[in-house]
Amino acid sequence: MDVNETAVQQVARMGYAAEDVRQIVLTHMHFDHCGGLGDFPNATVHVHEREYQAFRGIPHQLTDLAYVRRHVAHAARLVLYKEQGESWYGLPAIRLPFQREMWLVPLYGHTRGHCGVAIRMDVGWHFHVADAAPIALEEYAPAWLVNVVLGPHTDRLRAFAAAHPEVRITTGHMWLDFFRNAIVQVF
Numbered sequence: 001m002d003v004n005e006t007a008v009q010q011v012a013r014m015g016y017a018a019e020d021v022r023q024i025v026l027t028h029m030h031f032d033h034c035g036g037l038g039d040f041p042n043a044t045v046h047v048h049e050r051e052y053q054a055f056r057g058i059p060h061q062l063t064d065l066a067y068v069r070r071h072v073a074h075a076a077r078l079v080l081y082k083e084q085g086e087s088w089y090g091l092p093a094i095r096l097p098f099q100r101e102m103w104l105v106p107l108y109g110h111t112r113g114h115c116g117v118a119i120r121m122d123v124g125w126h127f128h129v130a131d132a133a134p135i136a137l138e139e140y141a142p143a144w145l146v147n148v149v150l151g152p153h154t155d156r157l158r159a160f161a162a163a164h165p166e167v168r169i170t171t172g173h174m175w176l177d178f179f180r181n182a183i184v185q186v187f
């Protein structure tokens, strides 16, 4: 609820204008993940088609209550994706049309179209799994919370992390200390 924490303010502190942000990739469309879209009216928004349909449709699971339709009221330019049979690290995935290799990785459950996003770094990969896992993979949420809110992927993601140390994994609600201690330079 602090305006200084909004994406547009953080982008400004990095020395960019809002208009410099041209592409936004969404993991899902909950208010806390896309509430700032209106600050970037010139950006194209990339999201899984299942997620957009869930966002527009009639709520039918608990986590649907976190959709706020006015967050795309500024007529965001949307590009919708669906699976084409490709995979990333053995996970079904959708290649995004960017020069730097990026994949939308479906992790349905938290919402009907929730996806992770994998980005090839200069060394290794960054895999943002958003709300498919607890605050940190090494933290354990109660089983009921995992079942009702996070979806069925956390154990699989922990195994994936253990098997692939070259992939840095972040989640959607990590403590700020993580980022202070490990600044991630993507571009």
Ligand SMILES: [Zn+2]
Binding pocket: 028, 030, 033, 066, 110, 131
């Ligand atoms: Zn969410």
